């Protein structure tokens with residue numbers, strides 16, 4: 216069940232319109248990135264965290280890791296222009312057979328989902344977290360409906376995404392050689408015609424992307440507080 220995790224945290228948070236890295240914003244007096252890091256830092260099966268960061272955020276992240284006593288960060292790796300580049304830079308440093316890639320912007324991941332993904336990746340090589348789509352999805356071109364996509368087989372894909380590290384390194388290398396840019400790591404593995412398993416996750420595992428997501432996040436933190444008796 217052991218693994219290492221790459222956490223891409225080098226984005227600019229443009230859609231959040233916060234004027235700084237959205238991972239430095241606070242939820243219940245704790246920075247978003249610390250909420251995310253704590254899940255892995257407290258997991259006995261996590262054998263190291265590789266954090267991809269923007270060079271301008273290095274001091275801020277170093278201060279937070281010290282202040283909140285995060286123990287398992289192995290290395291702060293320089294992020295790249297795109298999320299895919301940030302992940303690849305960190306992936307080259309990983310030293311474990313199973314690697315998870317998890318967005319720093321998803322602070323509500325549950326360890327049960329992490330462990331399910333690790334077990335699945337050990338047997339199949341690649342596994343991703345996802346939840347069934349709840350809305351109707353349509354393809355729209357120039358402001359008009361082109362096609363309604365049958366909903367029963369549609370899933371909203373999240374992270375963590377878990378892989379055998381050799382497979383993911385090859386997938387990133389082939390994508391770089393082919394000039395392919397995917398919005399998630401699994402798409403790089405799929406283009407190699409390699410099967411990717413899906414593990415059902417939680418609707419709480421949101422990615423903090425736009426300002427409205429902060430309201431949902433505050434509600435989730437409040438629910439977690441109530442469920443843990445305020446500890």
Ligand SMILES: Nc1ccn([C@@H]2O[C@H](COP(=O)(O)OP(=O)(O)OP(=O)(O)O)[C@@H](O)[C@H]2O)c(=O)n1
Pocket residue numbers: 222223224225226227228229230231238267268294295296297298299301302318319320321422423424
């Ligand atoms: N060049 C990049 C871009 C994104 N990320 C990280 O990848 C995760 C998912 O990306 P996203 O939510 O899109 O974050 P941003 O790129 O910061 O958002 P935006 O597109 O609104 O600027 C985030 O934890 C982000 O920090 C990264 O490490 N390197």
Ligand SMILES: C[C@](O)(CO)[C@H](O)COP(=O)(O)O
Pocket residue numbers: 298318372373374398399400422424
């Ligand atoms: C990887 C991801 O979180 C899966 O849903 C998503 O594709 C990231 O997209 P972003 O635009 O880089 O946040």
